[in-house]
Amino acid sequence: MSPLGDLLALAGGPPATGEAPTGVAVVLIGVLVVLLVEQDILRAARAARGGPAVRVLSIAVVPLLLAFAVIVVVQLATILG
């Protein structure tokens, strides 16, 4: 993949060549955003912080955040290296 493709992928834009791994990485980021928004809505809906529903979402939020961090680091290393 070209450096432009990597940059577009990092920005969440369409991959230059439409390669599958970039597309899947964008999906991962999308799912993560949906979960974070849902978590935020649930938090806002309750006066107190949390509740079981908020905590349950963290089952996916934490691993996906870590996976996102790995994707960013690997893509950056690809661009710089």
Add this chain to the structure above:
Amino acid sequence: MESATIAGRAQPLSARETPASTLLTLLGYLAALVAMGVLAAAGAPTAAAIGHGVLLVVILTHAGARLEKAKQVPDALARGLCGLALVPLLGLVGTALTSDLLPAPAHVVLVALFALVGAVLVARILDLTPAELGVRRGRLPVQLGVGLTGIPLGLLALVLGGGRAFEPLAGSSPILLVPAILLAAAVQELVFRGVLATTFAALFGRAGIVCTSALFAVAAVGTGSVGLVVALLVCGLVWAWARERTGSIAGTTVAHALVAGGLAFLPPPALG
């Protein structure tokens, strides 16, 4: 302050007491997981990832809604759903960090680590103890016996599905691959024979073994090898039974590592 656990234990239900709607709900999720695996096997990883992502959000929202309703004592389905969410999570992360992005051993290690994080979070939220998850040594001779089931089961997996599923691992250095396989086997046992076996046993009693094994096999649908799915279903049934009988995942981890190691390093046997 946010509590780390949801207090209270779900009452174990026998298969007879489990409402048909619960079974239908889980079968629906299982069918959706199979569909995502078929998409991945058909060469549409992005579509499969979208499906896994949607499924992940739906399962967690479903579990959260039931836990909110339950307040004090979460029902068995809510607990089962929390465990079930680990399967699409594994699917999504596994596809996102796939071969083009990372070398094969690094991919195996990272996916295992993220699955471990998910499993630990489920265990904390559901207040599952290590003993309940099967994280204990058990009796050494018995666990050794369970571990040795990996040899015939590994041969079965090689005969039925070898050579395709583990193709991306070909050419990787054994020095890197062996620890990666050991870690992945331990984490997958924690997920399937630990978290899922415990939560599904509370839902279906002994029939939970079949559900857990089906989910274990379904996770391999994306490899596109029907033989491997069948072999892993057999592995899942044997290991889930062994875990239920012995209360430990030590032996099943050894057996799992033997099967995975066989698939990674041995060529498929020439038949006929």
